[in-house]
Amino acid sequence: MDQVYLDYAATTPVDPRVLDAILPYFSVSFGNPSSVHRYGQQAEAAIESAREIVASALNCRADEVVFTSCGSESDNLALRGAALAMREKTGANRIVTSKAEHHAVSKTAEQLEKYFGFEVKWLDLDEHGMVQPQTIERAINDHTALVSVMYANNEIGTINPIREIAEVCHQQHVLFHTDAVQAAAYLPVDVQSLGVDLLSLGAHKFYGPKGVGALFVRKGTPLIPSQTGGGQENDLRAGTQNVPYIVGLAEALRLTVEEREQRIAHVQPLRDQIIVASLETIPDSRLTGHMESRLPNHASFAFKGVDGNLLLTLLDAADFACSSGSACKTGNPEPSEVMEAIGLSREWGLGSLRITLGVGTTAEQVDSFIKTLPLVIEKARKLSK
């Protein structure tokens, strides 16, 4: 059998329709959007049209969309930009975020604490990896600049109650950012109904190209740019725009919103099969993350006494490409912060496995995976002894 890709949360292949949309902007309509001439005008028209498409997907105004180079950059701009701006404006110096954020958020928060004098309040999760709105209410004080809680967790798939969290923040007049990088492929990203002030996206998680992201910045949200230079992106993100990739992000997001229901209908039953079969056939196994409130393409497990890195090696050798929160390519496994935050011991936390499905996943692939996984776990356990 050919290799089977079950790591769509890591990245996705570019949709052929997206690729078609991108290609003319490399060598035909290649102008710099800031230029006066018609080459420039064409490029500018392309990114402004892309901005409108994204705005319509997010249900916001076009001038509330900032294009960036990736989801991580969007998170950086949101956190650093809002924290510094809020401190200048009100003297606020507290950042509230959860213990299960993507490193793009958590490492930025750590840097703001270490070098910029902010105080970071790390929110506990419940055993399903969910942030409870009450914990936020308790963490916010009069000097809070910003709350940042991810929409859906990349490692364990848990969806957070973003709307409720946003309400809590707004009652306390605190800005709220959500990292929707992992969520956007399957969950509604209507910023009005979510009630967020800042929302991060990365195109390659929903069949767009790598190297491009976006940040929704609600009108009136104070933000200091983290990259300075020319006045691009409404003075919030300097640098000549990556026109083809911005076009690609917009087209990919448009298709995602349009086809969301079909995509969910395709992946969810297959995902459920994997969860049911794996828990049934593999001893000492458990689902990580929430049972219901989880991304529809996302299955994640912990297996007791298994080295996650070894598990991925064996799975790859058996032609299945998956992922693990604890694995790293240098063979130096540590349980991830997320595994620790949901209370898994090291013995369980090292053996995490994430299987994420996508448009290319077939029922045959899932069948074959379900048959292979128990054998691979058994092998891995033997080797770990």
Added chain:
Amino acid sequence: MTKVVVAMSGGVDSSVAAALLKQQGYEVVGMMLRLWSEPGREASNRCCTPDAMALARRVAAKLDIPFYVVDAKDVFRKTVVEYFLDGYARGETPNPCLICNRQIRWEFLLNHALALEADFMATGHYARTMKNESGRINLLRAVDKGKDQSYVLHVLNQEKLKRALFPVGDYTKSEIRKIAESFGLPTASRHDSQDLCFLAGEDYRNFLQRNAAEMLKPGQIVTRDEEVIGEHNGLANYTIGQRKGLRVSSAVPLYVLGKDAAANTVIVGTQDELGSRELIAKDVNWISDEAPNESFRAEVKIRYTAKEAEALVAPLGGGQVKVQFNAPQRDITAGQAAVFYQGDVLLGGGIIQ
């Protein structure tokens, strides 16, 4: 297709091993061990620095083979590092590469290779194998006698050798460098190192000082007649045959003859007291899996870098042999291996008591 896992280190030898096997039509998978380093010194471990790992990864990409890193930190610390420390605690001079080859490379890693459904495992060791008339596999010295590494492989048996490939053993080191260049491998010009990987390029004494300071207890330096002539600063600081650094005054040069761990003494004597005609080796491994019943003549190597010496090897039972040399040997050192050869064929070896 026949599948082979190549144990890669980022060095030129294992890189060429992978390239040669790929060229010979094997399905090749690269694997690298993540070995133990002292906390905070990971960047200078000889075998698995981030640099070495990146190099191995580039070689794998160049050869278009999959590449995986296997975490062996715990098992390496528990077996190899413990063995190293225990050896010094007993007053010996242990050779941790032997235990690494037996327990880590040809047990732990081999099991991983077999779990990937590999038919063989290959390393970049300079050694050769050959099937003899009876169907057994002989372990032979490398073609390049100056680079021969069969000494550290004396711990293998038939079961392991059935799975073992040593593709570089048929070439000289300079040929290997040329082959690496012809494949365009990024490791072609990397230089060799002989240090123990986990010593991070430092003297082993610094390592002991940090990890087993109790071993560096001062004690007395005595002659064979138990005359106290000086003080030593810990047994582990001395090896058999050592002359420098004894800091005792004597009319004639004195050498370390032995170490008594129980009494914590270093025994010294003159140059003519130094040699010995015989040794006892324990835990002897026979490549053929069958211990000989009778004495036999062989060339015996008592250190990785020692020259072979003619000797009679006599089985004593209980995994022990007595080795009687034709001429007295200097520097017979407990903890090192005595390895027996007949011509190019390695018969077996054991640890010197």
